[in-house]
Amino acid sequence: MLAATRDSLPIWVGVTPVGLVFGLLSQQTELGVFGTLAMSAFVLAGSAQFIALSLLQASTAYPLIVLTTLVVNLRHLLYGASLAPHIQRLRPAWQRFLAFGLTDESYALTVTRFTRADATGSGHWYLLAANANIFTCWLLSTALGILLSGWVGDPAALRLDFALYATFIGLLIPHVRDRAAVVAMLVAGVVALLARDLPGKLGLLLAALLAASAGLLWDRLTVGANPRGRPSGKKETSK
Amino acid sequence: MTSLPVVGLIAAMALVTYATRYTMIGLLGRLTLPDWALRWLEFVPVAAFTAIIVPATLAPQGRVDLSFSNHYAWAALICALVAWRTRHTLATIVAGLAAFWLLRWLGG
Numbered sequence: 001m002l003a004a005t006r007d008s009l010p011i012w013v014g015v016t017p018v019g020l021v022f023g024l025l026s027q028q029t030e031l032g033v034f035g036t037l038a039m040s041a042f043v044l045a046g047s048a049q050f051i052a053l054s055l056l057q058a059s060t061a062y063p064l065i066v067l068t069t070l071v072v073n074l075r076h077l078l079y080g081a082s083l084a085p086h087i088q089r090l091r092p093a094w095q096r097f098l099a100f101g102l103t104d105e106s107y108a109l110t111v112t113r114f115t116r117a118d119a120t121g122s123g124h125w126y127l128l129a130a131n132a133n134i135f136t137c138w139l140l141s142t143a144l145g146i147l148l149s150g151w152v153g154d155p156a157a158l159r160l161d162f163a164l165y166a167t168f169i170g171l172l173i174p175h176v177r178d179r180a181a182v183v184a185m186l187v188a189g190v191v192a193l194l195a196r197d198l199p200g201k202l203g204l205l206l207a208a209l210l211a212a213s214a215g216l217l218w219d220r221l222t223v224g225a226n227p228r229g230r231p232s233g234k235k236e237t238s239k
Numbered sequence: 240m241t242s243l244p245v246v247g248l249i250a251a252m253a254l255v256t257y258a259t260r261y262t263m264i265g266l267l268g269r270l271t272l273p274d275w276a277l278r279w280l281e282f283v284p285v286a287a288f289t290a291i292i293v294p295a296t297l298a299p300q301g302r303v304d305l306s307f308s309n310h311y312a313w314a315a316l317i318c319a320l321v322a323w324r325t326r327h328t329l330a331t332i333v334a335g336l337a338a339f340w341l342l343r344w345l346g347g
């Protein structure tokens with residue numbers, strides 16, 4: 001438990017400003033204080049929450065926001081699939097509880113750990129502590145952002161909306177690790193730009209679906225030179 | 240206070256998000272996603288982020304604007320460069336905001 005908390009420290013530093021900006025920006029939407037805190041506590045997914053904010057600001061229909069949330073969070077399937085073998089022997093209640101806190105960060109912290117900790121069977125405690133650290137940090141920094149929003153005055157005047165895009169860029173770039181990802185990025189950008197007038201931000205979904213498929217296609221077309229392809233399930237080769 | 244539709248929105252978002260987290264753990268080893276599906280999923284964050292950033296910064300007013308007065312586009316470019324060089328989310332946010340405010344101050 002202590003080891004996970006120690007390992008989580010850099011994540012506290014990285015997550016806090018993101019939560020702060022989320023809390024700040026959220027007060028320009030209809031979420032209000034309670035809705036914002038509830039979203040951080042129960043959805044607990046930075047990327048999806050930020051995207052929800054920008055969709056709310058564009059007065060997007062709620063069902064489309066939920067659908068976008070689903071698509072954006074589909075990557076959790078990958079984390080779940082990768083962690084499942086390690087927590088398989090736990091009771092279902094335990095598994096359900098651990099699943100709730102599964103995030104990019106706790107996955108990244110835990111996935112390397114599990115292979116080593118498996119021998120002692122303490123890996124799930126590590127995952128629990130990582131989850132708890134990230135949950136606490138995300139909720140506290142969101143609350144702090146809400147508090148600060150009262151001091152900032154008219155947030156629109158500060159153009160904090162750019163902070164949203166800066167955060168996205170900061171989260172996006174580390175994901176771009178190979179040429180296929182660059183292809184996905186290009187397709188996403190072009191389609192999103194062309195489809196930006198579609199109602200209800202449907203252009204975003206269309207662009208994301210087409211771009212992920214383009215990335216995969218590129219991967220398959222160029223994989224001949226490298227027949228073993230890429231190992232699946234593992235992200236982040238080094239940290 | 241938070242309105243009922245907003246409560247519903249948050250509940251639905253929480254539900255679909257939890258579903259993405261638990262589904263694979265619940266299915267355990269009974270079902271393995273084919274390799275291509277896992278690979279497809281890996282592209283989703285990149286695709287979604289780009290699909291938001293590009294129109295928002297290149298066409299902030301609705302039409303494509305690549306002139307110097309479009310601070311969003313230039314600050315986003317600086318942001319991307321810093322992100323690429325440092326791979327540091329916080330440094331990226333700080334540099335991007337600094338660039339954006341500087342451009343606004345210069346350009347009025």
